């Protein structure tokens with residue numbers, strides 16, 4: 001278990017470093033940071049001045065190592081736009097996005113789990129067909145569209161939920177539904193396929209031959225096996241959600257990380273963009289690590305390997 | 306009163322091709338302390354019978370019966386909830402694959418106790434665990450307390466089957482249904498498990514329903530035998546009588562088909578032509594009539610009535626006398642010792658080790674699969690290589706085929722080192738036949754194209770002659786002509802193996818490496834393939850390296866034998882000598898297990 005953890009940690013650090021280096025390259029190659037800093041009207045001398053003060057005239061690798069060293073000590077630089085420190089800026093946006101991510105993945109799992117199990121045990125019956133059709137429809141719906149439909153229903157017609165902005169828990173209901181609705185189909189499919197496969201295994205036949213109740217067979221014997229890949233996928237999706245959903249935060253005007261990312265890109269606020277990419281990468285790797293740990297806890301074959 | 310009394314059990318399966326009559330009206334009963342064995346080839350309905358008793362068939366299955374009385378309760382009249390109290394309660398089941406029959410993510414202790422806790426809700430967990438430890442001890446599991454928190458993947462196959470058996474006995478059942486419980490195990494382990502079952506039967510006065518495809522296995526293990534064919538019990542009776550004096554033509558053929566450990570090499574196996582019928586729709590008459598060597602006009606009428614002969618009951622329109630002598634081979638035995646020429650293959654001190662993949666922090670472990678193995682093969686000879694799983698016999702075969710480069714040692718073929726020749730030259734000289742032809746035949750090519758491919762690749766014969774050469778080879782391998790344009794998926798297992806053999810031989814190799822070529826086949830099909838291999842070897846003067854875990858098959862075919870154990874060749878020599886006067890302790894144990902398996906009392 002410890003060896004597994006150690007191995008995964010090293011992997012995580014390596015992936016984080018590689019991703020941040022690639023972003024660094026992209027950012028420096030796609031635009032002139034000095035112009036972004038000084039504005040289009042800046043003179044040649046002013047730009048040169050900016051380059052020297054910000055160290056932009058050094059080789060890229062040196063610049064990256066400099067940035068990475070600072071980043072590791074928690075200094076992610078300052079926003080070109082608001083001149084605030086980047087780290088507190090992002091941290092201030094994180095709670096909104098994190099709440100949204102937790103609620104969305106919750107909605108997705110709450111939909112996928114019972115439907116996936118039901119579809120698998122009633123394979124080929126109407127409930128199976130219904131579940132799969134619903135999944136197909138929801139996957140085909142872009143999340144901004146389901147978001148707008150929700151706004152129309154609850155916000156405009158019924159007027160029970162706030163349409164936009166961030167006030168209280170009620171502000172999260174519609175965005176979470178829209179995002180959860182979006183992540184649920186793939187979770188459902190994976191769970192259904194896993195359950196169908198598991199229900200046909202020899203050990204399920206053994207469990208039936210023992211006279212166990214159907215409930216026990218499904219929840220204890222089948223689900224424990226079928227849920228393993230679903231956990232990995234859910235963790236990855238959760239990581240994506242934590243990086244902020246640009247579209248949904250825009251539709252509902254939620255001040256989350258996604259919104260910040262969108263605004264920063266528009267303003268060519270490179271330090272912020274760079275930091276958000278790094279954050280997303282770290283979260284992504286952490287979530288994968290978490291999924292592996294959960295799987296390790298649930299699957300003895302991994303745990304003792 | 307019998308523990309189990311089954312009358313007129315029928316199982317229908319709904320399939321896309323129609324209703325499949327998997328079990329067609331069978332009746333039998335088992336007393337306390339008695340073992341009744343249902344013997345049959347795949348598709349005979351034996352496993353479906355076992356599942357149907359407790360209504361555990363696949364979802365497309367429906368059962369019907371006059372009665373299935375277990376311990377004075379008629380199971381056919383119970384609803385699902387009542388049936389659940391019987392499953393794992395009065396009747397317990399164990400299955401073939403100990404590797405997959407236990408849930409990989411639940412601990413042994415959990416899986417052993419959960420049944421008891423379900424059936425006797427008041428039971429304390431501590432008490433259940435004590436019973437589990439007690440039963441594990443009785444089932445010969447060392448350190449039983451340590452097993453409870455372990456998981457299935459941490460146990461060997463034999464140990465898992467012991468755990469399965471112990472687990473089945475937790476509720477004190479009166480009937481144990483064992484579906485091929487030893488088939489997936491090595492010979493030595495098989496014998497131990499049978500001994501254990503017999504011991505437990507005595508201790509608990511168990512009635513055992515034993516399902517198997519292996520007639521020789523149940524000769525002494527079962528008290529009575531029922532032979533199933535096409536969903537019916539065609540013959541039943543006292544075990545010894547069914548095996549020594551069978552009355553039904555099918556039983557006779559089945560016995561003649563099985564290679565015998567006690568018989569000398571060179572004799573020819575009996576065989577059954579054709580395949581079992583597809584049991585769709587309305588079925589009339591004797592279903593064996595399509596393969597029966599003594600079929601008559603009357604056989605197509607009604608289903609034959611049950612008749613009684615000494616010690617057995619059977620369903621056939623004829624007297625045993627009228628059909629006697631039908632186990633006898635139709636072609637003369639290949640008794641003349643074939644000429645053995647100069648040395649063809651020499652493997653010297655071959656060692657192969659594998660590195661287990663390790664992660665960043667794991668020290669990588671190595672497994673020594675073959676250690677310093679040497680063997681020689683003379684032209685025209687059959688060398689049998691026997692060993693249990695993990696003995697390294699298949700790895701050694703891969704080295705000889707040039708699929709694996711040994712760490713040490715050398716392989717020379719007809720005087721030239723294998724390393725010196727290129728792949729094409731090697732392919733011309735050595736060809737493999739594997740256990741599972743399905744995975745080695747290209748599913749997208751027709752039979753004709755598959756067999757032709759080696760000729761095209763190696764540039765043998767004039768292109769215009771190739772089709773004819775392919776046809777001749779397929780004829781020789783006994784594949785019906787109308788199948789030449791079919792795809793592998795449309796063939797039966799035996800037919801696919803014929804194609805694999807034709808493909809191996811079409812390029813005219815001098816050495817054929819057969820790796821468990823009949824292990825996936827039914828006895829009657831196995832005998833067809835073994836006879837074919839024997840004929841080809843004699844007619845074409847081939848040399849075989851014949852690898853198998855099945856001692857009787859090797860005994861039947863091999864001139865010389867090499868025994869592998871833990872990567873080493875521990876004994877080799879003339880087949881008669883090794884089988885009759887084994888010198889190494891392992892060979893002795895192996896033969897004793899195989900013999901005990903067949904002749905245990």
Ligand code: SF4
Pocket residue numbers: 553554555591592593594595597598599600601603604609620621622623
């Ligand atoms: S009834 Fe006819 S076909 Fe069937 S086994 Fe007897 S002789 Fe053969």
